[in-house]
Amino acid sequence: MSSPCLFCRIVNGEIPAKKLYEDDDVFAFWDISPQAPKHFLVIPKKHLTGPGAFSAEDEALIGKVVRIGAELAKENGVEQCRLVMNNGADAGQTVFHLHLHVLGGRPMSWPPG
Ligand code: 5GP
Ligand code: ZN
Numbered sequence: 001m002s003s004p005c006l007f008c009r010i011v012n013g014e015i016p017a018k019k020l021y022e023d024d025d026v027f028a029f030w031d032i033s034p035q036a037p038k039h040f041l042v043i044p045k046k047h048l049t050g051p052g053a054f055s056a057e058d059e060a061l062i063g064k065v066v067r068i069g070a071e072l073a074k075e076n077g078v079e080q081c082r083l084v085m086n087n088g089a090d091a092g093q094t095v096f097h098l099h100l101h102v103l104g105g106r107p108m109s110w111p112p113g
Contacts, residue, residue, distance in 0.1 A: 003047070005047055005096070005097050006095055006097070007041075007043050007047075007095055007097035007099065008047050008097060010027070010029060011027050011043070011045050017029040017030070017032075018030040020040050020072060020076075021042075021068060021072055023068075024045075025044060025045055025046075025061055025064060026042060026043070026044060026045065026061075026064055026065055026068050027042075027043050027044075027045055028040055028041065028042040028043070028068065028069070028072055029041055031101070035101075035103055036082075036103040036104055036105050036106050036108075037078075037104070037105030037106055038073075038076055038077070038078045038081070038102075038103070038104045038105040039101065039102070039103045039104075040072065040076075040101075040102050041099045041100065041101060041102070042065050042066075042068055042069040042072070042099065042100040042102060043065070043097060043098060043099045043100070044058070044061050044062070044064075044065055044098060046058070046061065047097055048097070048098040049096045049097065049098065050085070050086075050087050050088065050093055050096060050098050051085045051087045051098060052087045052088065053098070054098065062098070065098075065100050066083065066100060069083055069100045069102045070083070070102075072102065073102050073104055076104075077104075077105075078102075078103075078104025078105050079104075080104060081102055081103060081104030082101070082102070082103045082104065082108055083100055083101070083102055084100070084101040084103070084112075085098070085099070085100055085101070086101075
């Protein structure tokens with residue numbers, strides 16, 4: 001039975017995505033609607049709804065998501081980048097499978113809009 005979760009379906013290959021990286025735990029792919037010249041997403045293969053919903057047993061996994069995101073940023077020429085996890089609809093989360101946005105290639109301001 002196929003998963004109702006969009007990002008689980010991307011991990012399973014049911015929905016195509018431009019894959020950037022994959023290992024046993026982590027999957028990374030280019031965002032379909034990039035908000036910077038380089039914009040990709042790094043996700044755990046395990047379905048977790050968001051950063052507010054992982055437990056101590058997933059700490060190492062989420063640490064790996066961040067490490068891989070920073071390494072891929074460097075490999076793709078955007079070592080200086082923004083790493084973002086939106087947590088909940090009010091924060092802009094629209095896909096409820098935990099994901100790290102990695103954005104780079106243009107100057108960015110703070111605070112975010
Ligand atoms: P959120 O708003 O939940 O933090 O981020 C979800 C991200 O997923 C958005 O940046 C959106 O463009 C991206 N996205 C949504 N659907 C797809 C898809 O089917 N393929 C890819 N590659 N990215 C998607
Ligand atoms: Zn999922």
